[in-house]
Amino acid sequence: MRRLGVAALILVLAACTGQPQEPEPTRASTPGAPGTLRVLAGSELEDLDGVLDEVESRTGVRVQLEYVGTLDGAQAVADGTAEKRYDAVWFSSNRYLGLVPGARNRLGAQQKIMTSPVVFGLRQSVARSLGWDARPVAWSEIAQAAASKKFTFGMTDPSASNSGFSALVGVAAALSGSGDALTTADVAKVGPQLTKLFSGQALTAGSSGWLADAFAQRATGKAPGGPVDGLINYESVLLSLNATANLPEPLTIVYPSDGVVTADYPLTLLTSAKPAARDAFTRVVDELRSPDRQREIQDTTRRRPIDPTVPLPEPLRGRTLVELPFPARRDAVDALLTAYQDEIRRPSRTVYVLDTSGSMKGDRIAGLQAALTALTGADSSLSGRFARFRSREEVTLLAFSSTVAAPVTVTVPPGDPNAALARIRSAIEDLRIGGDTAVYRALDRAYALLRTRTSADGPVTSIVLMTDGENTEGPELPDFRRTFAGYPAAQRAIPVYPVLFGESREAEMKEVAGMTGGRTFDARTDSLTTVFKEIRGYQ
Numbered sequence: 126m127r128r129l130g131v132a133a134l135i136l137v138l139a140a141c142t143g144q145p146q147e148p149e150p151t152r153a154s155t156p157g158a159p160g161t162l163r164v165l166a167g168s169e170l171e172d173l174d175g176v177l178d179e180v181e182s183r184t185g186v187r188v189q190l191e192y193v194g195t196l197d198g199a200q201a202v203a204d205g206t207a208e209k210r211y212d213a214v215w216f217s218s219n220r221y222l223g224l225v226p227g228a229r230n231r232l233g234a235q236q237k238i239m240t241s242p243v244v245f246g247l248r249q250s251v252a253r254s255l256g257w258d259a260r261p262v263a264w265s266e267i268a269q270a271a272a273s274k275k276f277t278f279g280m281t282d283p284s285a286s287n288s289g290f291s292a293l294v295g296v297a298a299a300l301s302g303s304g305d306a307l308t309t310a311d312v313a314k315v316g317p318q319l320t321k322l323f324s325g326q327a328l329t330a331g332s333s334g335w336l337a338d339a340f341a342q343r344a345t346g347k348a349p350g351g352p353v354d355g356l357i358n359y360e361s362v363l364l365s366l367n368a369t370a371n372l373p374e375p376l377t378i379v380y381p382s383d384g385v386v387t388a389d390y391p392l393t394l395l396t397s398a399k400p401a402a403r404d405a406f407t408r409v410v411d412e413l414r415s416p417d418r419q420r421e422i423q424d425t426t427r428r429r430p431i432d433p434t435v436p437l438p439e440p441l442r443g444r445t446l447v448e449l450p451f452p453a454r455r456d457a458v459d460a461l462l463t464a465y466q467d468e469i470r471r472p473s474r475t476v477y478v479l480d481t482s483g484s485m486k487g488d489r490i491a492g493l494q495a496a497l498t499a500l501t502g503a504d505s506s507l508s509g510r511f512a513r514f515r516s517r518e519e520v521t522l523l524a525f526s527s528t529v530a531a532p533v534t535v536t537v538p539p540g541d542p543n544a545a546l547a548r549i550r551s552a553i554e555d556l557r558i559g560g561d562t563a564v565y566r567a568l569d570r571a572y573a574l575l576r577t578r579t580s581a582d583g584p585v586t587s588i589v590l591m592t593d594g595e596n597t598e599g600p601e602l603p604d605f606r607r608t609f610a611g612y613p614a615a616q617r618a619i620p621v622y623p624v625l626f627g628e629s630r631e632a633e634m635k636e637v638a639g640m641t642g643g644r645t646f647d648a649r650t651d652s653l654t655t656v657f658k659e660i661r662g663y664q
Contacts, residue, residue, distance in 0.1 A: 160185050160186055160187055160405070161186070161187045161188075161189050161405070162186055162187070162188050162189065162212050162213060162402060162405040162406060162409055163189050163191070163210065163211045163212045163213070163402075164188055164189065164190050164191070164211060164212065164213045164214065164215050164392070165191055165193060165198060165201070165202075165207055165210075165211045165213075165214045165215070166190040166191065166192055166193075166214070166215040166216065167192065167193075167195070167198075167215070167216045167217050167287065168192040168193070168194075168332060168334075169217065169287075169332075169333055169334065169359075170190060170192075170215060170390075171190075171192070171334075172425065172426050173190075173422070173425075173426065175421075175425060176413075176418060176421050176422055176425060176426075177190070179418070179421065180409055180412045180413060180418065183412055184405075184408040184409060184412050185408075186405040186408055186409050188409055190215070191210075191211070194285060194286075194331070194508065194659070194662075195216065195221065195285070195286070195287060195290070195508075196284065196285075196506075196507040196508035196511060197506070197507065197508045198214070198216065198222070199221060199222050199225045199228055199507055200225075200506050200507045200508065202214060202222060202225070202227075202228040202231055202232070202395075203225045203226065203227035203228040203231070204227065205227075205231070207231075207395065208231060208395050208396075208397035211395060212394065212395060212398040212399070212402035212405070212406065213392060213393055213394050213395055213398065213402070213406055214232075214393050214395065215238075215390065215391075215392045215393065216287070216390075216391075217241075217287040217288075217291075217388035217389075217390055218287060218291070218388050218389060218390075218391070219232065219235065219391050219393060220451045221290070221455075221458060224452075224453075224454065224455035224458060225455065225507070226455075230396070231395055231396055231397070232393050232394075232395065232396065233393065233394040233395060233396040233398065234393070234394045234403075234406070235391040235392065235393035235394070236391060236392055236410045236413075236414065237389045237390060237391050237431050238390045238391070238392055238410075238413050238414065238422070238431060239389075239390050239419075239422050239423075239426070239428040239429060239430060239431055240387050240388065240389050240390070240428060240429045240431060241359040241360050241361040241362075241387065241388050241390075241427075241428045241429060242359070242360050242380070242385040242386070242387040242388075242446055243288050243291040243292045243295060243357065243358065243359055243360075243385055243386055243387070243388070244357070244358075244359075244360050244363065244378055244379060244380050244381070244385055245267060245278075245355060245356075245357050245378070245379040245380075245381065246355055246356045246357075246358065246363035246366070246376035246377070246378050246379070247276060247278075247354060247355040247376060247377050247379055248276075248352075248354050248355065248374055248376060248377070249374045249375050249376065249377050250374055251275075251276050251354045251355070252377035252379065253377070255270060255275060255276075257377065257379050258377050261382035262379055262381060262382060263299070263381055263382050263383045264295075264296050264299040264300055264322075264381045264383055265299075265300060265318065265383075267322065267379070267381065268296070268300070268318050268319070268321045268322035269321060270325075271321060271322050271323075271324060271325030271326075272321035272322070272324055272325070274325070274582075276325060276354035276355055277325050277326070277327035277328075277353050277354045277355070278325055278326055278327065278328070278353060278354060278355040278356060278357060279326065279327065279328030279329065279330070279336050279339070279340055279353050279355070279356050279357070279358075280292055280326055280328075280329065280336070280356070280357040280358070281329065281330050281331060281332065281333055281336050281358075281662065282329055282330070282331055282661070282662040282663070283462060283465055284462050284465075284466065284508075284511035284512070284661075284662070285331035285332075285659075285661065285662030286330070286331055286332060286333055286336075286662060287333075287388060288333045288336075288357070288358050288359050288362070288388075289357070290462075291386040291387075291388060292357045292386070293319075293461060293462075293465055294307065294386050294449070294451060294452065294458070294461065295381075295384060295385050295386040295449045296319065296322060297311065297312065297315050297319060297461055298311075298384070298386075298449040298450060298451075298452075299381065299383040299384050299449060300315040300318045300319065301314060301315050304450075305450060306450045306451065306452050306453040306454075306457070307450070307451075307452040307457050307461065308452075308454070308457050309454075309456055309457050309460045311457070312457065312460045312461045312464055313464075316464055316468060316469060319464075319465070319469045320468070320469050323465075323469055323470050323471065324471065324582065326470065326471065327350075327353050328340065328343070328350075328353050329585060329662070329663060329664070330662060330663055331659060331660075331661070331662020331663050332662070333358055333359060333362055334362070335644060336356065336358065337356065337358060337362050337365070337366055337370075339642065340353055340356050340366070341366060341370040341371075341372060342642070343642070344370075344372050344373055345371070345372070345373065348639075348642040349614075349617040349618050349640075349641065349642050350617075350618035350620075350642050351614075351618070352373075355376070356376070359388065359428075360378065360427075360429075361426055361427040361428045361429075363376055363378050364378075364427040364440075365426075365427050368427070378440075380444065380446060382447070383447065383449075384446075384447035384448060384449035385446055385447065385448065385449060386448070386449055386451065387446065387448055389431075390428070392406070392409070392410055392413070394406045414431060414432060416432055416434060416435055419431065419432040419435045420435055423435065423437075423438070429441065462511055463511075466511060466515045466516075467515050467516035467517070467539065468516070468539070470585075471582075471583075471584060471585050472515070472516075472517035472518055472519070472584045472585070473515060473517075473518045473519070473584055473585050473586075473587075473664045474518070474519040474521075474575070474583075474584040474585070474586045474587075475518070475519070475520060475521065475586070475587050475588070475589060475664055476521040476523055476532070476571040476574055476575065476587075476588045476589070477497070477520070477521065477522050477523065477588075477589045477591070478523050478525065478567050478568060478571050478588060478589065478590045478591065478592075479493065479522060479523065479524045479525070479556065479591050480525065480526070480562060480564075480591055480592035480593055480594070481524045481525065481526050481530075481556050481557060481558050481559070481560075482525075482526040482527075482558070482559070482560050482561055482562040482592075482593075482594065482597075483526070483558060483559050483560060483561075484562070484593055484594050484627065484628075485558050485593055486558045489593055489626075489627060490556060490558055492652065492653045492654075493556070493591065493653055494553050494554065494556060495653070495654060496652070496653035496654040496656070496657040497522075497549075497553045497657065498550055498553055499512070499654050499657065499658070500512060500513055500514055500657060500658075500661070501513065501514060501546040501547075501549050501550050501553075502514075502542075502546055503550075504654070504658070508658055509658065512657075512658040512661040513546075514537050514542070514545075514546060514549065515537060516537055516538065516539045516540070516542060517536070517537065517538075517539060518536070518537045519534060519535075519536045519537075519584065520534070520535050520536075520537070520549055521533065521534040521535075521571075521574060522534075522549070522552050522553070522556075523567060523570065523571055523574070524556055524557075525562075525563055525564075525566070525567035525570075526558075526559060526560030526561060526562065526563070527560035527561040527562075527563055527598045528560070528563065528566075529563065529566055529567045529570045532570075532574060533552040535548045535549050535552070560598075561597045561598040562592060562594050562595065562596055562597045562598060563596070563597075563598035563599040563600075564590070564592050564595075564596040565596055565599060565600040565601065565602065565604060565605040566598070566599035566600055567590075568588070568590060568605060568621065568637070569600070569605065569608055571588045571590075572588070572609075572612060572616055572619065575588075575616065575619060576612075576613070576616055585664060586619050587619060587620050587621070587622060587643070587663065587664050588619060588620070588621045588622070588641075588643075589621075589622050589624065589657075589660055590621055590622065590623040590624065590634070590637065591623075591624040591626060591648075591653075592623075592624075592626065592627075592629050593626045593627030593628060593629055594627055594628045594629055595628065595629065595630045595633070596630075596633075602633050602636065602637070605637075606636075606640065609640060609641070617641070618642065619641065620638075620641050620642040620643035620644075620663075621637050621638060621641040621643045622638065622643045622644060622645070622646060622660050622663060623635075623637055623638055623643070623645050623646070624645075624646050624647075624648050624653070624656055624657075624660075625645055625646065625647045625648060625649055626648040626649060626653065627649070631645075643663075644663070646659060646660055
């Protein structure tokens, strides 16, 4: 239950010590036990639990999936951390992994299990008004319509989730018009058109599943912020939304005529795997690729079968997809991700509401300071590089205990961010401990700081709330609930992302996240460094 990453990959380089932290198994089994295939996987594969139970019953092999995000996964494979705990990896694609030095030679046999293209889903009425329900549409037309405010859409962060990553690569490749693999020169050329497209992005996330849930919640009025018109996501996710979400109107799925990038989910043996694991891998792959399991995968996940003898459902039959080339060099991918974060996407504005009460003394405040400092560029891992504070981003640190301290706000300028990042680091180092815990007083202050500074096409605005205990001073949750209800609509659309830590009240934090359209993150089992990087996918 962790995030997807640029291709949905692995372990997060966590903790205040900077050491890797092991992900938690969700299909519990003793690590290395006979009859177990230990697999590092993208979190989107959680929907395969039923299929994998059937695989176990037929093969005797328990597939133990442990979930993580992409860039961290690539790092773990490349530096050899993954092979110490896992026999195989299973992400939505190995394309990026194959570009990372040190990772390619650790990948052994691989078999594609299923596919799902990353496409565009648009509310039926909007698609009809644009004429996109009856004729081919290219990415350039989609970008121009977004720039003209003809629709809004959601997409995952491409440095945190493979669906967003695949979409970004695909759109850039299509707009370049070269027909070849994207280069760094192409990235610069297509930047203005990409900026047009992403001016219409109204919803972001670090997970394809959470993005789909948030879209449905807003469409049905169960979350603040108002409905979003469309989603760039896996075809399987869009089909599932249409089938199960009870949306006010279905999504029309648009397959851009100039091409898409398709996830092919290769189950991949690590070269370090022992003979018993190799045998288990073969048995699992054979079963997953059997016609019965392929039909089950299609029926339960709505991904396309890799077996051509298994018929596609009616809406997908006879549809030809143009597959766009993936970049052949990592420098092109890195340039694209950097341009997206620093130049193309809407900038971010975040208030970090930070508990500095007496209970945070010692390791807790040290962990918080290390986690925030990592975002200023101190974390040089693959995921850390793209989780740092971005150009044009406004960062506010709002410390609280019994009272709320004066906010410290820094905007990271384009070009040379070093001075701004140094000011943020200095403010982090200056955090002082003492006093009680006035959670809701601080949260109301955070909203007040943003009250007159929010617009539909302005920065992506959010609040991160980090506390290690229950509220002991000032207004309580019912008071904040009433206060929140009186905020202007634009303020109610600002999500809060509470971090569960120490003795913080889980039920209260989940309610705060729910009423504001945010989600909780758990730092009781993960390090704060890991969690703060994960939150970046939602900002």
